[in-house]
Amino acid sequence: MPYDPGDDVVVIHQPREGAASGTFRAFAATLKGLKMTFSRAVEGTTTIGYPEEKTPVYPRFRGRHKLHRFEDTGLEKCVGCSLCAAACPADCIRVVAAENTPENRVSAGERYAAVYEINLSRCIFCGYCEIACPFDAITLGHDYEMADYNRSDLIFTKEMLLAEPLERTPLRTPDE
């Protein structure tokens, strides 16, 4: 049976051929577009010259992770509970916990993370680890410049995550 589109047919009305409409098509529409172009041209450039210049991010932007210490005692906030690893949908966090001793006190709880690795080449920056963390030990920072030449260099260890990262990313001002 031949296909019968029935009521679905939409009739497109072409502009009529002829002098007035032809002139309109040739000039008026073009001028309309050029008006926009020239009005923007006086505003100056908005292209960002990355990497010399960087896009500012919003305060809640989710970039590279940071691990935190208590400011007063210097102990790590992370107790190695591994909840971030459980929450991670990309399965890119690996935690091996160990026990604090009086001689070697690393965190405030009974246990601490002896190994804490995030594979940033797998991370999807969803921020679930931050939500899962019962001690606010991990947060997602603003750094988005993580390109590297080796996949293995994208596995960030605890030391790298604890180190105060170079704050390379400008923050957007509230009214921006």
Added chain:
Amino acid sequence: MPRPVVKEITFTLDGREITAPEGMILVDAAGKYGDTEIPVFCYEPKLGQPVGACRMCLVEIEGIPKLQTGCSTPIRDGMVVHTQTQRVHDAQRAVVEFLLINHPLDCPVCDKGGECPLQDITYGWGPGTSRFIEPKRHFKKPLELSPLIAIDRERCILCYRCVRYSQEVAEDYQLVLQQRGAASYVSTFDGHPYVAPFSGNIIELCPVGALTSRAYRFRARPWDIEGAGTVCAGCTAQCNVELTVRDERVLRVLSRDHSEVDDGWLCDKGRFSYQAVHAEERITQPLVREGAELHPASWEKAIEAAAAALKKAGDRAAALAGGTTTNEEAFLLSGLLRDKLGSSHLATGVGGEQPLDVVRALADPKLQATVPDLEFAHTVLLVDCDPIDEAPVWDLRIRKGVRRHGTKLVVASARPTALDQNAAATLRFAPGGAEGFLVALDAALSGDAGNLGGAASAAGTNATAIQEFADALRAGGEEVVIVYGDRALRGSAGRALLNIASRLNLANVANAGLLELPSTPNGRGLREVGFAAGHGPGFSTISAPGHGAEAIASGLASGDLHTVWLHHVDPLRNYPNRPAWEKALGTAQTVIAVESQLTDTVREYADVVFPAEAYPEKEGTITHPDGRVQRLRQAIGHPRAASDVPGSGVRALWQVISDVARELGHSAGTAIAGAVVSKRVFEAVPFYNGMTLDGIGGRGLRWQEHATFEVEQSDPFVLAVPASLPAKGESELRLGTFRPLWAHKDVDLSPALQFIRAKQVVELSKADADARGIGEGDRVEIGNGTRIPGTARIRAAIPAGSVFVAEGIAEHNANVLTHGIVEVHRVGPGSTDATSIPIQSTPAVEGRAEMPPSAGLPIPPREVT
């Protein structure tokens, strides 16, 4: 004993009619037949009677005004139960809120987090919020309950599970609940460490994180790990286990409850000695002796060397197998020796070889008792064995039978057993008198007064005692299970045992029979696949029987035999008469050893060493003493060699034997996969026919239930009185040996078990100790010519004239003593290691030491490539 007859009844659960066996506990019936989960904390049927301590399981039953605990209410016909009413929900929420009042909620640091019933039930049935803002109860945390177990008393919800386990299952009576009300806490009564053979089970029982394993402390979270089911090959009991694996390392051993095998318990050896798998000391590549030294070698070289030695030896080759040898390995190795080299010098046990007709008759399916029979029989007879040392979970099984089913236990042994207190009758004979005892018991049962007296005195006891014992054995009822160690089977002991079985008519009584306790974990399997001097696979007749273990030793020493293959066997440690073995291995032209550590045997005598697999690395089958063929499944990869060259590390042993066979041109003995060998085993052993690895699965398959094995029935044998025991002088004692539970090389290598490693103890009677001026814990020397030091332990149940020392241990092993008659001297005052289970100094509870940190980090940082 007749197992309870079940009658089906119907009750109403949330408006549905459910049919279930009468008398079943409501919680179980709802879960199993009604598909309704009633939350529980304290209820655990394995612990015996319910106690109703936690009130989590409250349900509404029509006709009873108050809510009832489902864990202690048996179902009745016509009962109407509601589990989903508002009243029940309110009660459940209230109970959870109440339990959480004092629970610290430190889940992020608690080891139970993620696998915690309290977490699960709080999510499922709890209120979601707490109204409690007052300070919580505080205890010092965590404390060391024992070197293996940490206790955090704040987390305890006082469910009594651990206490009930200690009191009613393990019967070590050590754990108690101290104080009252909110101040209650679990402890031993004076604060001493809870050290017992089965202490680790409370870790699995505790429904919260109050009791945690120190060896597993902070090692992993449930989402970091994989569970791998296999069978523990640490002893004959072959408990079903689940290994917790993280990053190719075994981190924990859990029970994989199998009521026909282990009843859900594990001993601490099985639970903690997994650490040996990852010990530094493990041999991970082949070694070959060049000159005086063992050097690491390539597999090709080691296989060539082994094959060349075997070829040269021909029918003068011998092999010993034990330990975790699987049926497959034993089948290939015995095939290699028998079919290719023409040698049947294959030995497994330390006991003597019995004649083939006896071996066959003992394997008669009609005479075979099973592990559950230990629990339900009228009477259980132990003949010269102590399950706690050789198959520990059987000890719990027998205790359960005695406690809950009124099973009568009668014990006849030289050394007092751990079960003596539960026994209705005990009989002590002299060490080495098992044969005499069995002959005498047979005479007593048959009324043959002539043999009775002579045999009784050959056992070092008297006719009256035997007669009384025989009466006690008969008095319980017709279902009798006889548990015997294979060491007892010397001379005519096997025939005597068969006589006893026929006099008690065990072949025709269901749930009765014989249960052997082999001295090596897979003793039964090795025998059934034909790794024996006297028969082939399935007890088939062979043309040229070979030598047993003792004859192999003397053959090697005299030069009649040239080469010996030691498969998971360390004769210098585990076989009697070490001097004879030293001579044998020293004279042997080539010693090929499959071993995981540098033992004395390896270091001094082995010429070719193949690295042994640990049981979590093995793939294959083993056979339980009651005929259940079980599967070992590989849980982790084989370790790599130090050099890290791919393929240079540990290899599967079936493959090693197959490679040696190929080198020798024995193509029938080669295989391309482990499963191929299993298939060949199932084809070669008639009563394994039709088995498949899939069919065996995770729960095993008892061949007696699927196959037959016809044994020629004979009349009772006529037995002669065995030779009497060697004479001993006034000041001398008769030497008996025992193998302590902890005498295992894996225990020696496990850091967590170091505190309990078996040391030499000299157990003697009060009278003998007094006569020598020996006090408990004194240092003594024992021997006759050769002497070994040990610590004296005085046991009232030992008859005067006998002394017992430990064998199978690393230092001062009893097997250097070759005389059965010894002298004991005191050499010095006692030291602190008074018992084989060292009880550490016992500070008062409050001052008890805070827990020292557990051993170092188990998992190295992952390599990045």
